[in-house]
Amino acid sequence: MRKNMLNKLHEGHLGIEKTRKLARDSIFWPGINAQITDFISKCSVCLESRRSNTKEPMAESETPELPWMTNHEGFNGPHYNGLERFVQSVKKMLSKSKQDGKDPYIVMLKYRNTPLENLDSPAQLLLNRRLRTTIPTIKNRLTPKCGNLKNTQRKMKQQKMNQKQYYDKSSKPLPELQPNDTIRFQHNPKGKWDQGTVVRNNNTPNSYVIETPEGQIFKRNRKHLLKTKEDKIEQTSLEEANENNHNDFDNMTDEHSLEPSFVRRSERSVKKPTRLIEEC
Incomplete structure (x- = not known):
């Protein structure tokens, strides 16, 4: 009787709270709220159509001391959403360059020479100098200069902290x-x-x-x-x-069985076109 009532309460596949409110209006027995929760949590239709999980908190990654010290290959999950955004940005730039008929290598060159937020450009961080592009510049700006490594690391750490604080506002850890x-x-x-x-x-x-x-x-x-x-x-x-x-295939009736196929040669005599006959 109770299982039948639970089925009727959940006919519209409402959520747990709404189903409880519906039950309070006309039905009660000891432990009904717990049984409603258990019943709906096992509903295959509701589980299949359930919305996606909330994103997890961002894990802090170590700030590299030198170029190429950190390799993100093989990592996944929300911890590297910054890398995912970078890939999306590059894909969008290359797509626009293709649409506009521009050289994709020039596009990437411009990106590597553009300063990052509160940091030097990727080229300066890696090579300690700017790159020569199609934009005119003075020779002095292309000369290698050693930057302040500790200051750069401090800025990168602060940037990661700010990103995590913003990202974690709408996140939830999963067991x-x-x-x-x-x-x-x-x-x-x-x-x-x-x-x-x-x-x-x-x-x-x-x-x-x-x-x-x-x-x-x-x-x-x-x-x-x-x-x-x-x-x-x-x-x-x-x-x-x-x-x-x-x-299942063996149990098919003769009515649905596949007809054997044979390769037949045509018995017609083939007459070669005049253009293919060699002239003596």
């Missing part, structure tokens, strides 16, 4: 996941949530190896994983799925 946790995961940042199970923690920060009910293995960032209270789904290996498909 760690454990092996065998039942989860939902997204194939893309705004896609639907599919079912899966945590296999283990990956080697990179906030990254996990997960498995689908069909036995497929994926790597996903914590932001794209949602821990649920659903019962663990029995795993079906890919071999079993292929075997099932093979059996």
Whole structure:
């Protein structure tokens, strides 16, 4: 009886709070609020259409002491959103240069020679000098000059602190996941949530190896994983799925079976065009 009432309360797939308010209007039994919460948290329709997770707080990264000391290759997640924004900016610049018919190398040269916010240009930070561009300049500005390294580091640290403070205003930390946790995961940042199970923690920060009910293995960032209270789904290996498909094919009726195909040669005599006959 109670399960039937919970189904009726959740027919419109309202959220937990709205469903509780709907229940208070006409139905009550001891522990109904907890049962509503548990019932909706296991609703597959609601979980599949759930909105994406809130971004996590930005992790502080170490300020490099020298050029090329820090390599961001292989990192993922919200900790390196600054790098992602840089890549997006470069892609946009190259797209505009292509649309305008400009040399992409000149575009990148201009970018490397442009001062950063509260810092010197990328060229000055790396080479201690400005680069020669299509814009006229005096010779003295192209001469290498040793900058104040400690002052640059101080500015970079302050800039990172400001970025983190601004970024973390709308962030929320997500709890760690454990092996065998039942989860939902997204194939893309705004896609639907599919079912899966945590296999283990990956080697990179906030990254996990997960498995689908069909036995497929994926790597996903914590932001794209949602821990649920659903019962663990029995795993079906890919071999079993292929075997099932093979059996389905074997059980097809003669009416739907495929007709054998034969390669036939034409029996017509072929007459070569006059232009292809060699003249004696």
